[in-house]
Amino acid sequence: MTMIDAARRQAEAAHRDQQRKGAAGAPYIGHVAEVARLVAAWGASEPVVAAAWLHDVVEDCGVSLASLEAAYGAEVASLVAEVTDDKTLPKAERKRLQVVNAGHKSVGAALIKLADKLSNVAEIGREPPMHWDEARMLAYVEWAETVVAGLPALPATGLQQFREAAATTRAAIRRRGEAGRD
Template sequence: MNALVDFARALDFAAHKHTDQRRKGVRAEPYVNHLAEVARLVAEATEGKDRVAILAALLHDTLEDTDATREELERAFGAEVAAVVAEVTDDKRLSKAERKQRQIDGAATKSHAAKLVKLADKTSNLRSMAASPPANWTQARKREYFDWAKAVVDRIRGTHAGLEAAFDAAYDAGIAGLQGV
């Protein structure tokens, strides 16, 4: 199928699945903004050539945060895309601390496409945290989030220099902002 049609279908699917979701920050941006940024980062990094990674980037939170199923993703976008989405999906049955540690511990064993999605996701999250942090988060909690994201990314260094540089810039800007408050 045509890559642009696939992209439009995945964007439509993700937008409908995340319809009522907003970012946690004070601006409460529509969640689809995050999905679009993650997909754009992956598309730019791969020069639009990694269809699976780009579609997975758009869909990366559907299994974790919506009623979407892996089977539904497989039917709509193929087994490869569904597998990458599953790779980056946290097991919500675990505690938040366990999920965070599993992201660190398992990062290096992910597929290349999943690593690209993870790099873009962490970059987008840090940018969002710096621009519009949750109102009730202390400076210490924000710092912990930045450091945890860095711990995940440090496990997948060597995946893509451009995405890693974008992450590092977001991390450095965010940390500087925290210190400047």
């Protein structure tokens, strides 16, 4: 079994009972798979693709970085650590730190972060989170754009995909808002 296959299996097991925030309650693993698919399409190495599969397991599933290092090596664990928020901090501080730290990401972590933001922004356009109003959705898109703008060494294709997703999502949010006011 390859490192990527092992990471995929671990992510599938860890996220098994999680769902996205939209009304459809789509399985969360779809987001993780999309992030891994995007970084692979942008030419990422095997450790980066494996880390993309695992990018939320520490933050959301209680998996330790030490266990990731034991299973996949220091490079994968380090990449996951770079894209993991410290959940002991308030949400506003975590978001602020993503902006502040974006420019200090390694190339691999920047790819994962770009794919993560692309997936999240596109999902808001396709299936908005329940209980998020128009202002909150637009604020998320703007914040994601700020994070992505600070990331180093992004592939032109990935950056263009993100920009298109942000524009499409922003338009979808506004259409839904206008429809709700009619």
